Amino acid sequence: MTNxxxxxxxxxxxxxxxxxxxxxxxxxxxxNAPDQCRVEGWHKSNSLRNRxxxxxxxxxxxxxxEPSMVVVKPTPLKLKDGSTIPNCSHSFHTxxxxxxxxxRICIVNKWNARMSFVNLFCRGILWVHCYERHLxxxxxxxxxxxxxxxxxxQPIRRGSVRAVPEPFLLRxxxxxxxx
Numbered sequence: 001m002t003n004x005x006x007x008x009x010x011x012x013x014x015x016x017x018x019x020x021x022x023x024x025x026x027x028x029x030x031x032n033a034p035d036q037c038r039v040e041g042w043h044k045s046n047s048l049r050n051r052x053x054x055x056x057x058x059x060x061x062x063x064x065x066e067p068s069m070v071v072v073k074p075t076p077l078k079l080k081d082g083s084t085i086p087n088c089s090h091s092f093h094t095x096x097x098x099x100x101x102x103x104r105i106c107i108v109n110k111w112n113a114r115m116s117f118v119n120l121f122c123r124g125i126l127w128v129h130c131y132e133r134h135l136x137x138x139x140x141x142x143x144x145x146x147x148x149x150x151x152x153x154q155p156i157r158r159g160s161v162r163a164v165p166e167p168f169l170l171r172x173x174x175x176x177x178x179x
Contacts, residue, residue, distance in 0.1 A: 056117060071124075
């Protein structure tokens with residue numbers, strides 16, 4: 001079993017305070033054991049009202065190395081046509097299945113040690129938003145990311161299953177994916 005360095009302990013403590021303030025539904029588990037530490041929480045989607053258990057894993061080398069973001073539940077995730085989402089796909093931003101069948105998703109183009117747990121979970125929530133848009137329109141997640149601004153600004157048709165998109169999605173997208 002490894003131990004956190006003093007700087008890592010300080011960083012994890014800082015991350016906990018930010019999570020408690022900004023995303024209280026996400027919690028750090030086993031914070032004193034780097035090899036077992038994980039951060040997880042349930043996100044209820046805005047559009048289809050589904051619940052997703054998102055989790056950060058492989059935190060022993062955080063923040064030097066990027067942790068893994070996985071969708072633990074529901075599993076398996078299905079495509080609009082009813083088939084299972086591809087395990088490793090550029091167009092769906094997936095990186096493979098973990099041993100427990102959790103789907104690893106790609107949320108970061110280039111890792112930066114300044115990225116916070118809140119930033120990573122916001123990216124995971126955006127992935128969920130894009131996944132649910134796929135369930136509505138059948139287009140892949142890459143398409144959803146590229147067209148997120150237009151999707152967020154679309155007027156809602158009366159009787160649509162989509163809830164009114166939250167304006168923060170657009171601001172969030174611009175803030176975390178801006179160059």
